[in-house]
Amino acid sequence: xxxxxxxxxxxxxxxxxxxxxxxxxxxxxxxxxxxxxxxxxxxxxxxxxxxxxxxxxxxxxxxxxxxxxxxxxxxxxxxxxxxxxxxxxxxxxxxxxxxxxxxxxxxxxxxxxxxxxxxxxxxxxxxxxxxxxxxxxxxxxxxxxxxxxxxxxxxxxxxxxxxxxxxxxxxxxxxxxxxxxxxxxxx
Numbered sequence: 001x002x003x004x005x006x007x008x009x010x011x012x013x014x015x016x017x018x019x020x021x022x023x024x025x026x027x028x029x030x031x032x033x034x035x036x037x038x039x040x041x042x043x044x045x046x047x048x049x050x051x052x053x054x055x056x057x058x059x060x061x062x063x064x065x066x067x068x069x070x071x072x073x074x075x076x077x078x079x080x081x082x083x084x085x086x087x088x089x090x091x092x093x094x095x096x097x098x099x100x101x102x103x104x105x106x107x108x109x110x111x112x113x114x115x116x117x118x119x120x121x122x123x124x125x126x127x128x129x130x131x132x133x134x135x136x137x138x139x140x141x142x143x144x145x146x147x148x149x150x151x152x153x154x155x156x157x158x159x160x161x162x163x164x165x166x167x168x169x170x171x172x173x174x175x176x177x178x179x180x181x182x183x184x185x186x187x
Contacts, residue, residue, distance in 0.1 A: 032099020081136030128173035
């Protein structure tokens with residue numbers, strides 16, 4: 001019996017690009033975390049974030065509601081992340097901004113940045129979100145390359161499947177994060 005050839009020529013490219021996007025997102029997050037804002041801007045961002053989180057947790061009671069809120073807060077970033085060319089930029093900008101919030105917490109509360117970063121990366125849901133974002137960013141890069149190579153139509157089904165995978169991982173991350181929030185809010 002003759003072995004069928006793999007028609008997905010870009011699978012090896014995905015395998016090569018994914019670890020780089022994973023590491024690059026960690027680096028971009030840390031760059032944001034070590035970016036210093038002026039005191040007024042840091043306090044304004046901190047207050048806005050506190051107000052948003054307080055409203056979210058007050059309005060959204062129950063595991064399902066909090067999970068959906070977290071999921072649908074992050075989903076547009078991940079799903080737009082597969083858009084060729086611009087998608088990866090969207091995801092990287094989001095990770096820089098998330099890191100910037102670590103900087104804001106450090107500045108406003110006087111906490112150690114490295115400690116906050118280590119704490120953030122100690123949660124399982126952080127790594128799941130990072131994997132989801134890496135998949136989306138990788139697809140953005142692969143789809144851009146497929147346009148250049150005139151294979152966009154052949155690669156699109158794989159990208160849809162991987163977008164679904166990224167969204168599924170993000171849903172799992174939202175559930176785990178909600179569990180952490182509920183456990184930590186009881187202590």
